[in-house]
Amino acid sequence: MKELLHLIEKDATLTPDMLARMCNKDEGEIRTMIAEWERTGVILGRRTLIDWDRAGEETVRAMIEVKINHKGSYAYEKLASRIRNYPEVKSLYLMSGGYDFLVIVEGKSMKEVAFFVSDKLSSHEMVISTATHFVLNTYKENHVEFKIPAQDERISELL
Amino acid sequence: MIPYEDILSKRAQSLKPSGIRKFFDLLSSMEDVVALTVGQPDFITPWHIREAAIESLEGGHTYYTANAGMPELRRAIADYLHRRFNLSYDGRDEVIVTVGGSEAIDLALRAVLNPGDEVIIPMPSFVCYGPLTVLAGGVPVPIETKKEDGFKLTPEALRAAITERTKLLVLPFPNNPTGAIMTEEDLLAIADVLCGTNILILSDEIYAELTYGRRHVSIASIPDMYERTILVSGFSKAYAMTGWRLGYIAAPAPLAKEMLKLHQYALMCAPTASQFAALEATKNGDGDIEEMRAEYDRRRSFLLAGLGELGLPCFPAEGAFYLYPYIGGYGLSSEEFCERLLYEEGCAIVPGTAFGEVGEGYARISYAYSMHHLKEALVRIGNFLRKLEK
Numbered sequence: 001m002k003e004l005l006h007l008i009e010k011d012a013t014l015t016p017d018m019l020a021r022m023c024n025k026d027e028g029e030i031r032t033m034i035a036e037w038e039r040t041g042v043i044l045g046r047r048t049l050i051d052w053d054r055a056g057e058e059t060v061r062a063m064i065e066v067k068i069n070h071k072g073s074y075a076y077e078k079l080a081s082r083i084r085n086y087p088e089v090k091s092l093y094l095m096s097g098g099y100d101f102l103v104i105v106e107g108k109s110m111k112e113v114a115f116f117v118s119d120k121l122s123s124h125e126m127v128i129s130t131a132t133h134f135v136l137n138t139y140k141e142n143h144v145e146f147k148i149p150a151q152d153e154r155i156s157e158l159l
Numbered sequence: 160m161i162p163y164e165d166i167l168s169k170r171a172q173s174l175k176p177s178g179i180r181k182f183f184d185l186l187s188s189m190e191d192v193v194a195l196t197v198g199q200p201d202f203i204t205p206w207h208i209r210e211a212a213i214e215s216l217e218g219g220h221t222y223y224t225a226n227a228g229m230p231e232l233r234r235a236i237a238d239y240l241h242r243r244f245n246l247s248y249d250g251r252d253e254v255i256v257t258v259g260g261s262e263a264i265d266l267a268l269r270a271v272l273n274p275g276d277e278v279i280i281p282m283p284s285f286v287c288y289g290p291l292t293v294l295a296g297g298v299p300v301p302i303e304t305k306k307e308d309g310f311k312l313t314p315e316a317l318r319a320a321i322t323e324r325t326k327l328l329v330l331p332f333p334n335n336p337t338g339a340i341m342t343e344e345d346l347l348a349i350a351d352v353l354c355g356t357n358i359l360i361l362s363d364e365i366y367a368e369l370t371y372g373r374r375h376v377s378i379a380s381i382p383d384m385y386e387r388t389i390l391v392s393g394f395s396k397a398y399a400m401t402g403w404r405l406g407y408i409a410a411p412a413p414l415a416k417e418m419l420k421l422h423q424y425a426l427m428c429a430p431t432a433s434q435f436a437a438l439e440a441t442k443n444g445d446g447d448i449e450e451m452r453a454e455y456d457r458r459r460s461f462l463l464a465g466l467g468e469l470g471l472p473c474f475p476a477e478g479a480f481y482l483y484p485y486i487g488g489y490g491l492s493s494e495e496f497c498e499r500l501l502y503e504e505g506c507a508i509v510p511g512t513a514f515g516e517v518g519e520g521y522a523r524i525s526y527a528y529s530m531h532h533l534k535e536a537l538v539r540i541g542n543f544l545r546k547l548e549k
Contacts, residue, residue, distance in 0.1 A: 003453075014530065021460055021464040022530065023460070024460050152201070154199055155197075156507070
């Protein structure tokens with residue numbers, strides 16, 4: 001039922017009732033599947049994508065490249081389990097290539113983010129270096145373009 | 160003052176404008192309307208197809224192409240028809256790239272009709288066939304398709320309509336507005352009637368990719384029908400490319416040759432940038448077609464379930480993106496029903512009479528809209544029906 005997962009991922013407001021009609025399935029069956037996915041961590045949450053700039057609330061986002069001095073899955077797990085706890089950390093990835101972790105951090109100001117990096121990330125004994133890049137503009141996130149949705153331009157009075 | 164009525168083409172003036180102008184005038188005057196009226200996809204043309212057109216412009220490809228269309232595109236269309244529908248056409252002299260399926264229909268009629276020739280047109284169907292037949296000097300002969308037949312063309316109805324002046328049968332399936340399809344068995348029965356005659360077929364297959372439950376079968380693939388079939392299709396519905404104006408004809412070379420002449424004189428060639436886009440679409444767009452088709456299918460299921468719950472009987476159409484419920488059971492004409500639904504609940508569906516008198520008692524609901532839009536429409540239709548039932 002990957003089709004169902006794709007539908008829910010794209011639009012979290014689709015109710016089990018709607019999904020049942022769309023996919024010609026029993027509503028109870030859909031509810032059971034969703035509950036099982038939630039229980040096993042396939043479905044991890046439902047969040048709404050907000051353009052905070054357009055909402056009038058300034059936020060600052062940064063992508064921080066983190067290099068560490070230990071290698072191997074034990075070391076990665078150890079540091080990740082520390083970093084993921086911080087509420088400022090929006091996303092955390094283990095990366096291939098020139099650095100080890102990509103940390104996406106959100107704060108009220110560049111200063112706040114910079115202090116978070118120096119106090120909580122760079123200061124950690126496992127961290128060799130960090131490189132902080134601030135997001136200047138968001139064009140697209142989670143497959144959604146950050147622009148005012150287009151009105152339906154289609155004309156009804158054609159044939 | 161020039162007396163226009165006296166000097167303009169009588170034939171052109173004889174064509175009637177839309178019979179439900181009043182309905183569309185009301186629609187355009189209202190706000191907060193949940194409309195299910197539009198007959199084109201709500202998807203945007205997939206990016207890789209748009210990109211191909213943009214690159215062609217950046218590359219300076221702004222000249223006319225060959226009249227019949229870029230040779231690579233014609234070959235690609237022939238490959239596509241073979242790959243998707245098991246048809247064999249030679250891209251060199253059996254495929255013409257046209258300005259939309261609309262031009263293809265017009266070319267076919269003008270190339271084939273002599274004055275007074277009859278054209279059998281199953282109704283309800285797309286409103287252009289009759290007027291274009293008249294403009295080409297022909298005589299439209301409508302045949303009503305019936306709900307009890309699944310709105311298919313039956314061999315009996317066809318046989319009854321044939322006269323010695325019948326030149327052409329229009330076969331518009333999958334159908335706008337009913338969503339009806341013709342299966343292989345249905346087409347074999349039609350072929351049986353036409354075998355041995357010189358009656359040609361204009362098969363409008365613009366919705367061929369949008370079938371649910373079974374693949375579309377073209378009449379051109381039925382034995383003995385290839386030689387008499389002018390297959391018309393295009394990119395508008397399958398690839399969400401309505402505004403690009405790109406369609407095609409596939410027909411035996413002698414037929415294509417005549418149509419090409421008309422195309423050359425009237426239009427030179429289809430838009431070049433659109434042809435580049437179409438080339439990309441035919442080569443790499445099979446996945447996009449399937450994604451959109453699957454989404455239409457979900458909407459269709461959703462709408463059928465919803466209409467069923469509201470007690471609105473609806474023929475479970477297997478093609479296009481329309482449902483065609485019977486709304487005649489409330490003592491109102493189609494136009495009255497739809498006008499009141501629009502005015503009182505802010506929901507717009509197209510009165511069946513937009514497609515001719517045979518549409519009386521029916522309405523066309525398009526599901527080229529998002530699921531949430533359809534859900535809201537069902538709420539408003541439900542409110543309206545409850546009011547009528549009181």
